[in-house]
Amino acid sequence: MTGTRVRVTMAYVMADQKTLAEQSGDAPYRRMTRPMEGRLLGGVAQGLAAQLKLDPVVIRLMFVLLSVVHGVGMVAYAVLWMVTPRKAPERADPQRDWSQLAAFTAIGLALFAFGWLTGASQGGIGMLPFAVGGIGALILWQQADPERRRGWVSGAALSMRKNRIRTPLGVGLVVVGAIGFLYSQGELAQARPGLMFTIVVVGGLAVIAAPWLAGLWKELQLERRERIRQEERAEVAAMVHDSVLHTLTLIQRVAHDPREVSRLARSQERELRNWLYQPAQDADATLAAAVRRIAAEEEDAHGVPIEVVCVGDIALDSAGRLGAMLKAARQAMVNAAKYAESPAISVYAEVEGEEATIFVKDRGKGFDLADVPLDRMGIRESIIGRMERHGGTARVRTEPGEGTEVMLTMKLEKA
Amino acid sequence: MTRVLIVDDHRLFRSGVRAELGDSIEVVGEAEDVETAVRAIAAHQPDVVLLDVHMPGGGGQEVLRRVLGSGSQVRFLALSVSDAAEDVIGVIRGGARGYVTKNISGKELTDAIRRVAEGDAVFSPRLAGFVLDAFASSEVPSIDPELDSLTQREREVLRLIARGYAYKEIAKELFISVKTVETHVSSVLRKLQLSNRHELSRWATARRLV
Numbered sequence: 052m053t054g055t056r057v058r059v060t061m062a063y064v065m066a067d068q069k070t071l072a073e074q075s076g077d078a079p080y081r082r083m084t085r086p087m088e089g090r091l092l093g094g095v096a097q098g099l100a101a102q103l104k105l106d107p108v109v110i111r112l113m114f115v116l117l118s119v120v121h122g123v124g125m126v127a128y129a130v131l132w133m134v135t136p137r138k139a140p141e142r143a144d145p146q147r148d149w150s151q152l153a154a155f156t157a158i159g160l161a162l163f164a165f166g167w168l169t170g171a172s173q174g175g176i177g178m179l180p181f182a183v184g185g186i187g188a189l190i191l192w193q194q195a196d197p198e199r200r201r202g203w204v205s206g207a208a209l210s211m212r213k214n215r216i217r218t219p220l221g222v223g224l225v226v227v228g229a230i231g232f233l234y235s236q237g238e239l240a241q242a243r244p245g246l247m248f249t250i251v252v253v254g255g256l257a258v259i260a261a262p263w264l265a266g267l268w269k270e271l272q273l274e275r276r277e278r279i280r281q282e283e284r285a286e287v288a289a290m291v292h293d294s295v296l297h298t299l300t301l302i303q304r305v306a307h308d309p310r311e312v313s314r315l316a317r318s319q320e321r322e323l324r325n326w327l328y329q330p331a332q333d334a335d336a337t338l339a340a341a342v343r344r345i346a347a348e349e350e351d352a353h354g355v356p357i358e359v360v361c362v363g364d365i366a367l368d369s370a371g372r373l374g375a376m377l378k379a380a381r382q383a384m385v386n387a388a389k390y391a392e393s394p395a396i397s398v399y400a401e402v403e404g405e406e407a408t409i410f411v412k413d414r415g416k417g418f419d420l421a422d423v424p425l426d427r428m429g430i431r432e433s434i435i436g437r438m439e440r441h442g443g444t445a446r447v448r449t450e451p452g453e454g455t456e457v458m459l460t461m462k463l464e465k466a
Numbered sequence: 467m468t469r470v471l472i473v474d475d476h477r478l479f480r481s482g483v484r485a486e487l488g489d490s491i492e493v494v495g496e497a498e499d500v501e502t503a504v505r506a507i508a509a510h511q512p513d514v515v516l517l518d519v520h521m522p523g524g525g526g527q528e529v530l531r532r533v534l535g536s537g538s539q540v541r542f543l544a545l546s547v548s549d550a551a552e553d554v555i556g557v558i559r560g561g562a563r564g565y566v567t568k569n570i571s572g573k574e575l576t577d578a579i580r581r582v583a584e585g586d587a588v589f590s591p592r593l594a595g596f597v598l599d600a601f602a603s604s605e606v607p608s609i610d611p612e613l614d615s616l617t618q619r620e621r622e623v624l625r626l627i628a629r630g631y632a633y634k635e636i637a638k639e640l641f642i643s644v645k646t647v648e649t650h651v652s653s654v655l656r657k658l659q660l661s662n663r664h665e666l667s668r669w670a671t672a673r674r675l676v
Contacts, residue, residue, distance in 0.1 A: 320569075324549070327550075358591060358592075358630065360591045360592055360594070360595035360628045360629075361595065362595050362598045362599045362602065362628065363599065363602060397591060397629060397630025399591070399595070399625075399628045399629040399630070401598075401625070401628075403602065410629045410630075412629055412630045412631075414630075456629070
């Protein structure tokens with residue numbers, strides 16, 4: 052019963068959301084209007100742009116281009132103006148974008164003069180296909196990636212408005228080009244002025260397009276920065292989630308076992324500390340890093356805190372002498388953790404001059420070295436024997452009740 | 467009775483320390499940031515200030531600068547969760563007489579406070595390791611040979627501290643008195659604070675970056 056009601060409510064909510072989306076989003080078949088805000092002439096281009104989901108600038112350029120060819124653009128604009136209702140402005144005095152209007156007028160005049168002089172507008176050289184092709188290219192450019200372009204265009208429109216110098220400059224360029232053309236028309240060969248004119252028109256277009264390109268670049272940089280930030284955030288979140296939250300959950304589950312709780316807390320603390328303070332260390336690259344890793348592993352395995360202090364460092368050698376030393380050190384830590392009943396173990400690794408030394412000390416019950424049976428491999432074989440086979444030495448200092456200290460020394464071969 | 471002031475921005479931690487300290491220590495006040503710390507120290511004149519390194523308003527180093535800069539003789543023991551070299555060396559050079567990490571046991575902390583109150587220095591194994599590491603690189607010619615290098619004996623003492631020996635054990639190991647061990651450690655502390663070896667600070671920063 053309740054379930055059904057919930058489902059019905061859900062359906063309502065979903066239906067509501069759908070209507071909302073249709074109202075707020077660009078509904079495909081809504082009536083075209085002429086917005087007054089930001090218009091250049093009558094707002095036809097803007098309205099058409101909104102209707103076709105294109106950029107107004109593209110539509111405006113299209114009208115300009117079409118006007119040059121038999122004045123088609125002008126007629127079309129006039130017709131659309133008449134049939135399209137005005138959209139009530141939101142503000143009291145809707146602003147015209149005069150700087151853009153000036154730029155478009157200049158381009159239009161230049162193109163018109165060009166067409167008239169070369170006879171292109173009379174269809175002499177078949178200008179219509181060019182105009183259509185040009186418009187098509189503009190629309191293609193506009194449609195290439197609408198999602199992204201929207202961001203660029205909004206940024207560009209902003210910078211266009213901010214940049215009051217750039218637009219007059221473009222207009223000036225076009226005007227100067229037109230004057231220059233008219234002046235030189237008599238003397239220069241027929242192709243020359245046409246070429247020059249084209250350059251001037253392209254220059255004008257470039258000036259108009261420059262804010263877009265700048266906006267585009269800025270947008271890309273922004274996106275990049277944002278992405279890096281997001282990646283960092285994701286890394287922190289992953290770290291907190293994978294380790295910290297996990298450990299906290301585990302601690303709650305084993306709350307009855309103080310030893311396990313402190314082991315978990317310690318291992319988490321170590322992990323967090325490494326992450327915060329230690330640069331990413333390759334545990335297989337240097338002695339200090341390897342000692343830290345081994346201590347961490349044994350601490351985890353046996354639940355006894357192991358404090359590590361390292362002084363100096365050296366890259367691990369290929370001959371494996373330091374590798375053997377590390378194995379001996381690990382065995383010493385295992386012994387201390389397993390048998391010494393010590394509350395904590397201290398490990399000190401030092402590389403000084405031509406010698407590497409590792410000390411493993413506990414404050415446990417200690418033992419009498421003479422009493423260790425010959426078949427006990429731990430100390431005799433894994434520590435002392437191993438060190439001696441590789442040219443190092445191992446000393447064990449212990450007494451019942453006094454704790455144990457294992458000292459490993461290895462000569463370093465000269466590089 | 468040693469009079470102690472606890473400066474830490476975590477209330478939970480302050481009450482934890484209060485509960486852990488032995489009977490020989492009287493906590494005369496608490497402070498939670500640089501401003502309240504400076505005021506509380508002036509008001510209570512404690513024997514020892516337990517000072518957190520990371521705090522709002524400039525951290526422990528700022529407290530040290532303002533209190534010791536005004537000529538106060540109060541002694542500081544830095545107590546921090548961080549064991550980054552730049553924090554440790556920074557706060558010692560700022561004038562703290564010792565540095566211990568927050569996972570220290572109550573008994574050890576009581577011991578360390580007593581030692582600082584008596585004018586001695588307190589070095590944790592990690593701090594000893596840092597100092598050995600910092601003074602080890604001796605390629606750069608020193609300006610003041612007395613301040614810029616450790617004596618053989620001081621080095622031995624520091625190594626034993628780094629190996630996890632207590633002062634008493636060090637004394638036994640080196641056949642000297644505990645008092646002499648304390649003298650050596652205080653001497654190292656003085657060098658650490660007064661030596662103008664640029665490497666000290668640079669080294670501490672580099673350790674974080676490398």
